[in-house]
Amino acid sequence: MALNMARVWCRCSSYCIKKNNFPNVGVNFLHLSRSVAGYERDPAPLFFSPDVQRIMRKMTKVDVKKVFRSRKLGEKLDAPEYKFLTSEELEQYMKETEKKVEERLQVPPIVKEREEINEVLSVDRALTGYDSAKFVFTDITFGVPNKDRIIVVREPDGTLRKAFWNERFRMNQIYFPEPDRQLRTPHMFEEPYLTNVLDRGEYEFVLDRACVQYEPNDPEYYRVTSTTYDHIEKEQMFDALQSTRHFGALAFYLCWNKQIDNFVLYYIQNDRLPGKDNAAFTWKGQQCALSMPNYQARRRMVEHMGQLNHVKSCHVKPCQISQNFPIIF
Incomplete structure (x- = not known):
């Protein structure tokens, strides 16, 4: 699953990589500047794609508790x-429970931030x-849906315009x-x-x-x-968002904004990887670690890989991605 999220991360970064492969060590990820928090480009096509939805559900x-x-x-x-209950009734009840779980874990939609409404309909100076x-x-x-409801404002200077978003919000709520x-x-x-x-850890509540x-x-939703x-x-x-509807959105946000370092490390440390892919991911994870912009995350990731039981050793030779940023473990 973490391997899949790494693929999504590279896809969000406009880097094309082959299936089941991490970027090579020689790829210079230092030129990937971390984007400003938010979604300057429209994330909806990627977010609603079947593959991404499947990965978020799987993650x-x-x-149930x-x-x-x-x-x-x-x-x-x-x-x-x-x-x-009989066996048949119990099976039917379990299916209904699974549907309820799926509904409660539905990830909130992630779409592009709206632009302010600035449309003037007419100007009547006689009303000034x-x-x-x-x-x-x-x-x-x-x-009528609130987003399609007609709301206009007449300014004191006679300008008739469409209502701003905050004005539409207040009128619809009234x-x-x-x-x-x-x-x-x-x-x-x-x-x-x-x-x-947030310092109290009330993430899901917020x-x-x-x-x-x-x-x-x-x-404001993006800011919060x-x-x-x-x-x-x-x-x-x-872990605070595990088994909640916000975990998939968290993963998508971290991938979109290139902050996946600690998230991948979290999956490795908690043995959340598919069993048959552990050994392969460990070696590929070394390569991924070398490409991480976060030095501390790289170091912890490689050190943890060296402690995994199914890997004899995890020796990583010092290398250098760019002249200005030596990587030394």
């Missing part, structure tokens, strides 16, 4: 039920100074409120509160709350999620 370890655990939602818990406030006109027809979504940004998404919550509060293409993913990568708390 998300299914722990964690998926269906009791959560602090302020709701009264239902009393447990005990039933006697009529009022000091803006007039917002909203189509409240029932059944007339057609989404459950648990607030008109004002929750303080937990602002500093220093966001950092305090990401779940962001999915409720924001649309997938909202710039990228800050959370960066904090997880820095603290190497990948």
